[in-house]
Amino acid sequence: MAKGKLREVVKRPLDVRYLTALGWRWLPVCRQARAVTLPAGGFQTNGIPAIAYEALVITSRPEIVGTFGVVTSTHWLASTVGMSILERGGNAFDAAVATGCVLHIVEPNENGPGGDVPIVLWSVAKKRVDVICGQGVAPAAVNASKLRKMGFDIIPGAGHLPAVVPGSFGAWMLLLRDYGTMRPRDVLAPAIAIARNGFVTSPEIASVLNDLSDFFREYWPSSAEVFLPGGRAPRVGTLLCLPAQAETYERIVRECETAGSDREAQIEAARRSWYEGFVAEAIDQFFRQPVMDTSGEAHAGFLTAEDLSRWRATVETPLTIDYKQYRMCKPGPWAQSPVMLQQLALLTGFDIAGMDPLGAEFVHTVQECAKLAFADRDAFYGDPKFADVPIDRLLSGEYNEERRQLVGGEASQELRPGRIDGYGGRIPLRSAGSTNIAHSEIDFARKRDAAKAPSWASFLAESHGDTCHFDIIDRWGNMISATPSGGWMSGSPVVPGLGFCVSVRGQMFLLDERHPNALAPGKRPRTTLTPSLALRDGEPYLAFGTPGGDSQDQWALHAFLRHVDHGMNLQEAVDAPSFHSAHLPSSFYPREWMPGHLAVEAGFPRQTLAELNRRGHQLEIFGRWEHYNSVTMAARDGDVVRASASPRRMKCYAIGR
Template sequence: MAYTPEPAFTTRPTLTGTFGMAASTHWSATATAQAVLERGGNAFDAAVAGAFVLHVAEPHLNGPGGDMVGLIHAAGADAPRVLMGQGPAPARASIDHMRGEGLDLVPGAGALAAAIPGAVDAWLLLLRDHGTWELDEVLSYAIGYAREGHPLVAGAAATITRVQDLFRDAWPTSAALWMPAGVAPVAGRLVRNPAYADVLDALVHAGRTVRDAGSAGRAPRIDAARREWKTGIAQAASAFAARAHRHSDGREHAGVITADDFATFDAGYEAPVVGSFRGDRIIKAGAWSQGPALLSVLGMLEPLEDDLLDPSQEAGAHRILEAQKLAYADRDAWFGDTDVDLDALLSPDYLEGRRSLIGESASLEIRPGAPGGRAPRMPSLRTTARGAAGTGEPTVDRTGHTRGDTCHIDVVDRWGNMISATPSGGWLQSSPTVPELGFCLGTRLQMTWLEPGLPASLAPGKRPRTTLTPTLVLRDGRPHMALGSPGGDQQDQWQLLVLLRTLVGGYTPQAAIDAPALHTTAVTDSFWPRTWSPGGVVAEDRLGDDLIDGLRARGHRVARPGAWALGRVSAVGRRDDGVLWAAANARGMQGYAAGR
């Protein structure tokens, strides 16, 4: 059978031009990034400005207390780089301490689950090394929105409504910021965050102090802002986190992060992991993220006929789902901030053996492989969730209902710079708001295990194995596409569908993003309470009754959340003829692309 043709209708056109393109999960961030391009900034200036706006525009999906992973390709550079903004566990965050608190999992809400915030330092590092603008120019957009107000999006209003009792009863500082009238705000209400505006002003002031002292160049000024973040801002955040407060297990705990933890962390750059698919090079972050799992899936699928790579056909959807189960089983057995043998896990012979496990029926087991003959070790698995206050990551749950997502931004400019970045964590519902800062700490440590000896076991100074996983595609050595998505464990699953439909099916980017989506939930959830759903699949209704019934006949346990419920991908790119393009997800009526 042939690949399903691109539908005649898309929600929007794929934008094309030659000047510059931006796409993100919120229109204000996209508009900000494009405004920076229009004023002469490059893609990295634009992405940093847009990212700080995301803190204000999507506070339920990311915040300055969170983390980020980016992939960058600078014009004229020989190779792409990973922008690493994932902070590690604090010095006192140990398995023994958590066990001493009566925990068998790291909580999904509360400052005890806070990794060292990495996003702000990473964005400032990128601005210093690859941007061209001064810090005050870049932060002016976010400062304006925080001080003057920004209309609250529907998702943020729904999130505050969901946790309003927690805020009233246990997190009064969060209630004061997000419910000043005593009730959850409605969508569209103008919300101000002057405390966060003051934080950003403090970063700018730190840079100006260096300038006034006679230091030349942008770099010292931006480094001064980084020091202010790691010292002055850190003091307030860590002191507040040390107070006991309600966590998602329903009990009171104090955080363990200190100002010294902030001071020890530096964002940085790393070499990416590189895979190949149908002649293109696929760029991902290392195995401290879930990124290499996408390369594993692509490696299993590449030799198959085109129609078996089509998510709109039953046979293709089945094989895609089964390949993902195998790849994510390997993720959970082998990935972490440790010495991971990716050469073995991504070798053609190993992936051929994994592909041979895909049968005509759905597997109802988690089946990690044994690369090099080494026996895998999996954490203890739970198949049912336990109810308690708070939530894990705000994403799509196992029935397919949307609780929120994370954030993403892509930018390409006329000079050849390209970035794909996924900021997350520090959601307004993560832990109590630090009142003088206007934000809370994140909860990324919930991705670690309290069982010793696992690649992703909790250990001081060790990064949690994050789900944040942007993607770059290179063609003939040049940046061809930048894409990414919110969605926790679904991030690469949804990106995979776009890659298959563009690189194999020949879809335009917007058509590929709009096309009906599905994903498996038969993987270990990376977020509290760490459950899995044997045979679980979530599929949009637009895939059709025949396909969904066919998957059920094969043993998949399919949930149907609606016609337009899954996928949050945005993307930008450069065609072979030099034309730039951008596309963004229409689901939720929040993501937008812009450019010319």
């Protein structure tokens, strides 16, 4: 769009239906005056000519616009901390470390210090996009055969057995050392203060802890000590303090400053404290002790201090694909990230820009392409250091032209991975609600409804932790997108003396050695974590992402398409009615799938929902903004920076100036 010119933001009938779907009748709202270009004579709405006029497009909050910098994340405290680092002269990468470490504290149901993180960034100094892998690996002492001999056909979703090396801290220290400007004390101080002084307990945290409280007290007492102050779950709106986590970070700061005044020496000392010092020692000792897991039995773990000492975060070249004037940059197939690239390759063959962004044709086309790309994910992806992943073929124009022919007018009810000779593996399918899991399950009685008490395994399947996300752009043009996750409080018991849990990302491995994602020593699980960064005409433009497990590369893609193809600004794009499918097998225990499933928000017009139903989609209809979709986006256009945050969890927050 030429500077100073109004752009066409509506290419369809402008009626109350459209404004309602974007939030016209929902509060709180922010009215943003937006010019709408109408053709001569106006649109025909139900046969009646519409009069050209200036319309108010209603969003849940304003699109943040400034020139200094923006921070947007899944929690307001993390966003304000990140912005405070920018205001103090730090760059986007300094702010990222502080933001990420605060997310570990304030969203313990979603992630923790012992979790994982992939990062994609644009560095002005290096003039390139880099990916930092903060995904830990499987312990050296475990493999698929060993777990099968223990009686498992699927890796448990909780306890010691699915644990992997905690990768977040190593990734933060690499980012700080090679891209940042500050010292460990500078970026850890906000997290320490919040953990020490407390943060407001959200409804989600209170609910999870209420459900887990009996289990914690009986089986995971170290978790009860940290997360059940006074022996009970904290109430919504009360302060939750995590002094043990504060002490862990404070000790790291004390130890790293004994290395002297050199910044890089301090950062390396902090890393050693974690992976070769007291943190690794505490994890090693605790994992020798059996703890209860989803099998209904107590098992010791395989993770050792030596596993931590061997591991290092790494810098990698991103995978990319071009979509119109944009180049999308993503992590490799050790994450699900390339699935967004393949979706874009498939969608290139359709006129997405010409489709109604609230219409059935748009939703159907995008979702049917997603089914194909995700089926390829489940058949072919794995850690490329261990598995030969045909990623060039999967992203090629020729291959996706063939796959695109499978998109018809009706919703597919089949899982249809492509065939590439010599590659891939069988996809295990377990229907939702099935009980063919080859181990017992302990009962998990909820006091409030003992008659309907689920098993512990099924409870975890409904309530496993999720993910956080943030995007940051600074005044120099540095840009970063990261998706911290793992180490959530329902996944594994707190390590005594450290105050946090260890990632159970190993549940995403398969126990079939023939599959690219088979469990093996020192291997990365094929994770769902997937930040995004897009260049426009060769210049860094957009950083974005979301929590949501298997839905991440669905929700984030929809926001991207609505922005670049339908002209919505960043806030409109994340506010627009959401949809996703669980047609793909879940990456999480117990790895169920729901053929033909399509979840949609009720903000879609009724005729859209009726048409999707007619096409055979198995609809699950949520209320307005009831999806977990928490997309955040940050963009730089010349000297102007912009940001947005989803309204759906009532925690996401964008800030800037």
